[in-house]
Amino acid sequence: xxxxxxxxxxxxxxxxxxxxxxxxxxxxxxxxxxxxxxxxxxxxxxxxxxxxxxxxxxxxxxxxxxxxxxxxxxxxxxxxxxxxxxxxxxxxxxxxxxxxxxxxxxxxxxxxxxxxxxxxxxxxxxxxxxxxxxxxxxxxxxxxxxxxxxxxxxxxxxxxxxxxxxxxxxxxxxxxxxxxxxxxxxxx
Amino acid sequence: xxxxxxxxxxxxxxxxxxxxxxxxxxxxxxxxxxxxxxxxxxxxxxxxxxxxxxxxxxxxxxxxxxxxxxxxxxxxxxxxxxxxxxxxxxxxxxxxxxxxxxxxxxxxxxxxxxxxxxxxxxxxxxxxxxxxxxxxxxxxxxxxxxxxxxxxxxxxxxxxxxxxxxxxxxxxxxxxxxxxxxxxxxxxxxxxxxxxxxxxxxxxxxxxxxxxxxxxxxxxxxxxxxxxxxxxxxxxxxxxxxxx
Ligand SMILES: Nc1ncnc2c1ncn2[C@@H]1O[C@H](COP(=O)(O)OP(=O)(O)OP(=O)(O)O)[C@@H](O)[C@H]1O
Ligand SMILES: [Mg+2]
Numbered sequence: 001x002x003x004x005x006x007x008x009x010x011x012x013x014x015x016x017x018x019x020x021x022x023x024x025x026x027x028x029x030x031x032x033x034x035x036x037x038x039x040x041x042x043x044x045x046x047x048x049x050x051x052x053x054x055x056x057x058x059x060x061x062x063x064x065x066x067x068x069x070x071x072x073x074x075x076x077x078x079x080x081x082x083x084x085x086x087x088x089x090x091x092x093x094x095x096x097x098x099x100x101x102x103x104x105x106x107x108x109x110x111x112x113x114x115x116x117x118x119x120x121x122x123x124x125x126x127x128x129x130x131x132x133x134x135x136x137x138x139x140x141x142x143x144x145x146x147x148x149x150x151x152x153x154x155x156x157x158x159x160x161x162x163x164x165x166x167x168x169x170x171x172x173x174x175x176x177x178x179x180x181x182x183x184x185x186x187x188x
Numbered sequence: 189x190x191x192x193x194x195x196x197x198x199x200x201x202x203x204x205x206x207x208x209x210x211x212x213x214x215x216x217x218x219x220x221x222x223x224x225x226x227x228x229x230x231x232x233x234x235x236x237x238x239x240x241x242x243x244x245x246x247x248x249x250x251x252x253x254x255x256x257x258x259x260x261x262x263x264x265x266x267x268x269x270x271x272x273x274x275x276x277x278x279x280x281x282x283x284x285x286x287x288x289x290x291x292x293x294x295x296x297x298x299x300x301x302x303x304x305x306x307x308x309x310x311x312x313x314x315x316x317x318x319x320x321x322x323x324x325x326x327x328x329x330x331x332x333x334x335x336x337x338x339x340x341x342x343x344x345x346x347x348x349x350x351x352x353x354x355x356x357x358x359x360x361x362x363x364x365x366x367x368x369x370x371x372x373x374x375x376x377x378x379x380x381x382x383x384x385x386x387x388x389x390x391x392x393x394x395x396x397x398x399x400x401x402x403x404x405x406x407x408x409x410x411x412x413x414x415x416x417x418x419x420x421x422x423x424x425x426x427x428x429x430x431x432x
Contacts, residue, residue, distance in 0.1 A: 141277050143261035144237050145347060147294040155290060159281030
């Protein structure tokens with residue numbers, strides 16, 4: 001699926017997406033515009049979800065936040081491509097992207113390709129990515145309180161997914177609709 | 189209730205950490221374990237709890253008449269063993285209350301007890317948090333997420349008080365607690381104690397032992413119990429150090 005958006009002055013667009021790898025393009029055309037993208041992908045078998053988010057900061061004082069989470073099993077291979085462009089004369093830009101992935105099998109893979117095209121100074125940009133298996137000590141912690149391995153894994157995966165709307169927010173508080181829209185309570 | 193005989197445990201690379209450790213804990217007893225940094229105190233509690241980083245190469249651990257070493261981590265917990273961690277992990281995204289609810293449910297299921305109903309659970313949680321002087325907002329927060337060092341330790345005691353284990357190893361639960369918190373936590377420990385329950389306090393300081401008085405004090409040095417004695421031993425150590 002492909003989506004294009006254009007934000008005017010002080011407009012705020014927040015996308016929360018679950019298992020819908022898409023191609024999204026957003027232009028921030030007015031001062032004060034903010035774009036926030038949060039996505040969770042849970043894939044397995046031989047699936048190869050690809051996501052591309054292209055943000056163009058065309059006005060000063062605009063912000064973009066891209067937050068992608070992956071839970072991958074079997075031979076799944078996910079690709080996240082976050083492209084952030086900052087046009088000339090656009091000052092006071094903030095852009096952050098973060099890709100966190102949990103790989104449940106040794107054959108699962110994630111490719112995170114952040115691209116920054118910046119034609120202006122006074123820009124704050126950051127990107128980061130983490131990737132790994134479920135933390136052994138965290139699993140041990142939960143099991144030491146009496147729950148079996150399968151349940152401990154499930155709780156940790158749910159916690160990982162739930163973080164999608166509790167952290168990395170552009171706003172001091174998550175939006176109300178985000179607080180109520182629940183990630184499915186069990187990820188496989 | 190707990191009998192450890194000649195326990196040897198190694199890391200995955202074969203490095204031996206516990207080198208023939210013997211310890212018996214009876215019903216209704218408070219023990220203190222002291223000893224220098226790196227002696228193996230935390231390793232001992234994690235080996236008993238079943239941490240996958242360690243391999244037991246020799247010896248036995250019997251708990252309530254069962255061979256603990258053949259049980260899974262969860263089975264050990266549901267048999268009544270609790271470990272209060274020296275460095276409790278943060279698990280963002282897993283609500284503190286949600287987590288406690290899941291542990292209580294797991295325990296009841298394992299013991300074939302009926303599920304604890306919602307009102308009983310919240311009543312118990314509320315009472316316990318009051319006892320530990322924890323603000324109710326800690327219910328909603330992620331498990332230990334952004335908790336201060338002392339708050340994490342208090343949260344371990346909350347988990348213990350909710351699960352009511354018959355034997356708790358509390359690993360430096362007193363480290364990082366301010367004076368009031370120390371009294372509150374000790375109070376929580378004492379509340380839990382009865383003729384059927386026991387606590388092993390791993391500590392570097394006498395302070396906690398003033399509030400929760402041990403009948404037995406052991407010193408672990410280099411993976412073994414180097415000395416055991418009564419409450420007086422802790423005072424002696426505080427004065428003279430570990431030069432035994
Ligand atoms: N998972 C591990 N990987 C590597 N080394 C380990 C591991 N666990 C324990 N050790 C080592 O084993 C020894 C004992 O560690 P342990 O944490 O049990 O000490 P301790 O008596 O609890 O010390 P402290 O008083 O500082 O808490 C130390 O030398 C430590 O570095
Ligand atoms: Mg220790």
